[in-house]
Amino acid sequence: MSSITLASADLKQLLARVALGDRTAFRRLYDATAPSLFGVALRIVRQRDRAEEVLQDAFVNAWKRAAGYQAALSQPMTWLTAIVRNRALDELRSARQSADSLDEREGEDAAAIEDTQPGPLGLLEQAADKLAIRDCLDAIEGSQRQCLALVYYHGLSHSEVAAHVGSPIGSVKVWLRRGLDKLKRCLESLA
Amino acid sequence: MNYDRPELLDRLAAEYVFGTMNARVRSRFQAIQRGLPAARQAVEDWEQRLTPLAHSVPPAQPSAAAWAAIERRIDGRESRQAAPASAWLAWLRPFLGVAFGVVATLGLVRLYPTAVVPVDDIVQERGTLPASYVGLLTDAANNPVVLASSTRHGRIMSIKMLRKVEAPAGKVLQLWALPKEGAAFPLGVVPSEGKGSFTMPDTSEKLLSSVPRLAVSIEDAPARAGAMPAPYVLTGNCVKLW
Numbered sequence: 001m002s003s004i005t006l007a008s009a010d011l012k013q014l015l016a017r018v019a020l021g022d023r024t025a026f027r028r029l030y031d032a033t034a035p036s037l038f039g040v041a042l043r044i045v046r047q048r049d050r051a052e053e054v055l056q057d058a059f060v061n062a063w064k065r066a067a068g069y070q071a072a073l074s075q076p077m078t079w080l081t082a083i084v085r086n087r088a089l090d091e092l093r094s095a096r097q098s099a100d101s102l103d104e105r106e107g108e109d110a111a112a113i114e115d116t117q118p119g120p121l122g123l124l125e126q127a128a129d130k131l132a133i134r135d136c137l138d139a140i141e142g143s144q145r146q147c148l149a150l151v152y153y154h155g156l157s158h159s160e161v162a163a164h165v166g167s168p169i170g171s172v173k174v175w176l177r178r179g180l181d182k183l184k185r186c187l188e189s190l191a
Numbered sequence: 192m193n194y195d196r197p198e199l200l201d202r203l204a205a206e207y208v209f210g211t212m213n214a215r216v217r218s219r220f221q222a223i224q225r226g227l228p229a230a231r232q233a234v235e236d237w238e239q240r241l242t243p244l245a246h247s248v249p250p251a252q253p254s255a256a257a258w259a260a261i262e263r264r265i266d267g268r269e270s271r272q273a274a275p276a277s278a279w280l281a282w283l284r285p286f287l288g289v290a291f292g293v294v295a296t297l298g299l300v301r302l303y304p305t306a307v308v309p310v311d312d313i314v315q316e317r318g319t320l321p322a323s324y325v326g327l328l329t330d331a332a333n334n335p336v337v338l339a340s341s342t343r344h345g346r347i348m349s350i351k352m353l354r355k356v357e358a359p360a361g362k363v364l365q366l367w368a369l370p371k372e373g374a375a376f377p378l379g380v381v382p383s384e385g386k387g388s389f390t391m392p393d394t395s396e397k398l399l400s401s402v403p404r405l406a407v408s409i410e411d412a413p414a415r416a417g418a419m420p421a422p423y424v425l426t427g428n429c430v431k432l433w
Contacts, residue, residue: 035250127247
């Protein structure tokens with residue numbers, strides 16, 4: 001399977017054809033976007049088999065909902081990534097209702113990911129570099145930045161972030177809220 | 192909570208998209224999004240803002256089985272299922288299918304004999320209620336208003352109105368299913384008082400197995416599949432009674 005990168009306009013065309021039930025277009029859309037989307041799911045659910053289930057659910061969902069995709073309002077990758085992230089977060093949260101701790105969740109897959117790829121803060125910084133908002137991000141206090149990255153890329157809940165950074169949950173909630181407000185302003189400066 | 196406040200919706204949408212909500216709050220906010228366009232819009236705004244951050248995540252190649260599973264599912268050949276573990280299992284599948292079919296048919300008659308025996312008799316004999324989906328819808332003041340129930344493998348939805356609902360003349364009370372994912376879909380029309388029933392397009396198991404919430408809106412006419420619901424006047428949980 002190739003991991004071709006298609007321009008946003010091409011993806012929009014593919015999605016328009018998918019909305020009409022075009023299976024060839026759907027396959028091309030999958031080939032072009034599945035690796036990126038699988039990467040996002042894998043970061044959140046941490047296990048390949050569960051990430052593949054998330055990917056399957058997301059693409060079946062995209063197939064059904066393609067007719068409702070509004071090209072004028074959203075980029076195709078934004079639309080698809082939102083579907084994948086939502087599904088991955090649902091999967092993570094429902095599995096976590098059994099109250100397994102972060103440590104229990106981090107199996108061998110997670111360890112492999114941690115070893116070979118940039119950590120969550122690294123990903124946030126890389127994203128900021130790409131978007132040219134690095135200065136704005138660096139102005140956010142370090143602990144807030146770390147909390148933001150842990151939540152966004154690994155799907156950690158308030159209590160898990162608190163356990164991870166060794167701070168009271170109340171402080172983490174405040175950091176996240178303030179951090180998110182600042183991040184919002186950084187991202188809005190792009191528009 | 193007053194969801195008309197834009198700043199509250201913005202805060203909730205941020206937490207939803209960012210991912211800090213727990214399972215219970217997520218599911219509640221998903222139900223709110225289905226009924227409240229302003230909530231859906233707030234979520235879309237945050238998705239637009241935050242998604243570029245996800246693009247720094249390194250790609251990873253899913254297995255070839257993932258695409259095969261997606262194709263099977265959009266063809267309706269099976270529901271969510273992991274890829275076959277090996278080629279011999281794939282080869283064996285048709286035979287397993289037949290064997291499972293025979294066992295399942297026998298099992299279903301034993302487990303769900305409601306098709307041939309009146310439900311009351313089964314309840315009397317077993318002392319338990321049959322496997323069913325049950326919804327209890329409440330109004331804004333949390334008063335129970337609609338009791339909706341349907342046996343697991345049946346198509347009839349029985350409705351008992353626990354309070355009278357005054358629908359404006361010429362309007363109908365439309366019952367909707369609010370699935371965990373995707374848009375709300377219409378189930379049927381409920382009476383304003385007393386008891387009633389309607390036949391659904393498929394079995395409860397097919398329609399309701401991933402539907403945590405039900406809602407009622409006031410519509411000009413019975414809603415068709417794909418229609419957008421008017422604001423909900425009653426909502427409630429839909430649970431499995433087994």
